[in-house]
Amino acid sequence: MTEKAWMAQVTELARTLGWRVYHPWLSIRSERGWPDLAFVRPGRFVMAELKTDRGKLTPSQEEWIDALRGAGVEVHVWRPADWDDVVEVLRP
Numbered sequence: 001m002t003e004k005a006w007m008a009q010v011t012e013l014a015r016t017l018g019w020r021v022y023h024p025w026l027s028i029r030s031e032r033g034w035p036d037l038a039f040v041r042p043g044r045f046v047m048a049e050l051k052t053d054r055g056k057l058t059p060s061q062e063e064w065i066d067a068l069r070g071a072g073v074e075v076h077v078w079r080p081a082d083w084d085d086v087v088e089v090l091r092p
Contacts, residue, residue, distance in 0.1 A: 002078045007050050014039050017090050033060030047075045
């Protein structure tokens with residue numbers, strides 16, 4: 001599965017479950033390593049970096065994930081093999 005198809009699947013699930021979803025469409029002017037998706041619903045904020053099953057995090061992605069987690073943000077790295085975890089995290 002491509003990362004684009006994976007993102008569409010996760011985004012569709014999140015919206016179906018009532019989340020507002022944000023994805024910066026053009027990352028050229030965005031900070032390197034910023035997570036792919038942000039999910040918001042009352043009382044909860046979640047971010048996720050999506051990868052293919054073989055994709056690896058870049059050093060800048062690891063740095064942002066560590067910084068965000070250190071600030072108390074719930075951040076996940078999800079691959080297609082993690083579908084059950086995605087459903088569990090996004091479930092109301």
